[in-house]
Amino acid sequence: MIKVLVVDDEPQILRALRINLAAHGYEVSTAIDGAQALRQAAAVLPDLIVLDLGLPDMDGTEVIAGLRGWTKAPILVLSGRAASTDKIAALDAGADDYVTKPFDIGELLARVRAVARRGGGEPEKPITELGDAVIDLAARQVRRAGEQVRLTPTEWQLLEILLRNPGKLVSQRELLHRVWGPSYDRETNYLRQYMAQLRRKLEADPSRPVHLLTEPGMGYRFRPEV
Amino acid sequence: MIKVLVVDDEPQILRALRINLAAHGYEVSTAIDGAQALRQAAAVLPDLIVLDLGLPDMDGTEVIAGLRGWTKAPILVLSGRAASTDKIAALDAGADDYVTKPFDIGELLARVRAVARRGGGEPEKPITELGDAVIDLAARQVRRAGEQVRLTPTEWQLLEILLRNPGKLVSQRELLHRVWGPSYDRETNYLRQYMAQLRRKLEADPSRPVHLLTEPGMGYRFRPEV
DNA sequence: GCGGATCTTGACGCGCTCTTGACGGGTCGG
DNA sequence: CCGACCCGTCAAGAGCGCGTCAAGATCCGC
Numbered sequence: 001m002i003k004v005l006v007v008d009d010e011p012q013i014l015r016a017l018r019i020n021l022a023a024h025g026y027e028v029s030t031a032i033d034g035a036q037a038l039r040q041a042a043a044v045l046p047d048l049i050v051l052d053l054g055l056p057d058m059d060g061t062e063v064i065a066g067l068r069g070w071t072k073a074p075i076l077v078l079s080g081r082a083a084s085t086d087k088i089a090a091l092d093a094g095a096d097d098y099v100t101k102p103f104d105i106g107e108l109l110a111r112v113r114a115v116a117r118r119g120g121g122e123p124e125k126p127i128t129e130l131g132d133a134v135i136d137l138a139a140r141q142v143r144r145a146g147e148q149v150r151l152t153p154t155e156w157q158l159l160e161i162l163l164r165n166p167g168k169l170v171s172q173r174e175l176l177h178r179v180w181g182p183s184y185d186r187e188t189n190y191l192r193q194y195m196a197q198l199r200r201k202l203e204a205d206p207s208r209p210v211h212l213l214t215e216p217g218m219g220y221r222f223r224p225e226v
Numbered sequence: 227m228i229k230v231l232v233v234d235d236e237p238q239i240l241r242a243l244r245i246n247l248a249a250h251g252y253e254v255s256t257a258i259d260g261a262q263a264l265r266q267a268a269a270v271l272p273d274l275i276v277l278d279l280g281l282p283d284m285d286g287t288e289v290i291a292g293l294r295g296w297t298k299a300p301i302l303v304l305s306g307r308a309a310s311t312d313k314i315a316a317l318d319a320g321a322d323d324y325v326t327k328p329f330d331i332g333e334l335l336a337r338v339r340a341v342a343r344r345g346g347g348e349p350e351k352p353i354t355e356l357g358d359a360v361i362d363l364a365a366r367q368v369r370r371a372g373e374q375v376r377l378t379p380t381e382w383q384l385l386e387i388l389l390r391n392p393g394k395l396v397s398q399r400e401l402l403h404r405v406w407g408p409s410y411d412r413e414t415n416y417l418r419q420y421m422a423q424l425r426r427k428l429e430a431d432p433s434r435p436v437h438l439l440t441e442p443g444m445g446y447r448f449r450p451e452v
Numbered sequence: 453g454c455g456g457a458t459c460t461t462g463a464c465g466c467g468c469t470c471t472t473g474a475c476g477g478g479t480c481g482g
Numbered sequence: 483c484c485g486a487c488c489c490g491t492c493a494a495g496a497g498c499g500c501g502t503c504a505a506g507a508t509c510c511g512c
Contacts, residue, residue, distance in 0.1 A: 086331035088335075091333075097323060106310050106311075111317060114317045118344055140447075152469060153469085154469080190489090196472095216489070281510085284461095380458080399494070413461095416461095418502085420459095440501090
């Protein structure tokens with residue numbers, strides 16, 4: 001199922017697009033301003049983005065630049081402005097197509113198919129954000145404030161289990177079994193050791209963790225961004 | 227140099243496009259009808275095609291279909307017909323963009339850049355830069371400071387796997403399997419041997435590698451230029 | 453058959469990771 | 483109010499993984 005993020009501040013257009021895209025087999029999520037669009041994109045990792053340029057909070061090219069910073073998903077721009085300079089600016093900022101309102105819904109869907117056809121081949125990166133740290137599990141890479149953060153193999157194993165169960169509590173037993181082996185049951189000092197290390201490397205304030213939480217007597221939990 | 231094939235039966239439009247594209251660094255070839263377009267495309271193998279739909283000898287979608295039979299090069303359609311049904315037909319036939327005449331030349335160039343950006347990455351640019359070394363994977367050739375650098379077959383295999391996964395960590399198991407075979411799991415001394423050799427031949431300071439990095443206990447990583 | 457290049461194999465030292473133990477503070481129940 | 487429990491933190495020894503050097507084995511063109 002192809003995931004599409006639709007960004008528009010006009011409710012009726014948003015609704016029309018959602019219905020039409022969903023009717024053609026797309027999985028649709030929506031946002032009504034630029035800030036929400038960027039958050040939503042990071043959360044759902046869409047395969048394609050339909051973006052209205054006339055948003056209340058941000059300039060359209062800024063939103064495009066913000067998306068292009070980390071994703072190559074095709075961006076199809078909607079806009080009421082038909083001037084060539086606007087189109088050129090948006091396309092050179094990284095948009096893949098530009099459609100002026102009012103638009104024909106059938107044509108828009110055809111253009112969506114066209115850009116999806118081309119961009120679809122690329123698998124999307126499963127990237128997790130943890131505060132100001134960006135974690136790429138597939139590439140085994142952590143960036144924080146531009147700097148590269150190095151994790152040891154044991155730290156990766158522990159972190160991966162927690163990140164693959166977002167919001168869910170993982171018991172100490174399960175963590176010990178999956179990282180150290182089935183014969184480890186009560187070595188909770190290992191967990192304390194490595195959780196502290198992870199928090200030191202990833203949390204803004206290691207002594208007051210926001211994302212790597214302890215559930216006393218039970219286990220640990222990764223809490224994603226709210 | 228990006229090769230563009232322009233197809234239009236109106237001489238003045240053809241001329242205007244040729245001049246403007248050439249001025250922006252494209253290598254331009256032209257055709258004035260559908261049959262010639264297909265012959266020309268097969269001859270010059272363009273990276274991008276600008277195609278007028280109103281050709282005298284063939285229907286526009288037939289030309290698109292004829293091209294799509296063997297090439298994935300982006301096709302940007304020009305047309306005097308603004309009806310949605312025409313656009314939908316062309317896009318679904320395999321076109322990547324659709325611009326109605328009369329068009330703004332600046333906008334057209336921006337759309338050319340947009341589709342070229344996306345299509346250009348796919349046909350592979352087989353050349354990778356690694357510090358002062360230039361690596362051509364297709365030609366199996368490395369130049370460094372003008373000098374030719376020789377790599378052994380095993381070195382090539384190892385280097386190619388890393389270069390085809392830029393930024394991504396490749397585990398020692400995967401490297402061993404793909405270079406030496408599935409029965410090799412723990413012969414990490416092979417990897418140490420050949421990685422050292424590659425660094426000696428490619429890195430500016432082999433003892434302090436910048437691009438061919440070790441992730442202790444996990445594997446190796448090729449880091450492209452920052 | 454000979455010589456050079458390439459691939460395999462072994463060994464050693466050093467730095468980093470993992471392991472292990474101990475201490476103190478916080479919380480909860482008795 | 484006190485003790486048990488759990489967690490965070492620190493410290494230090496053990497062990498492993500990596501880079502490096504060296505030498506024997508194997509393949510190839512001439």
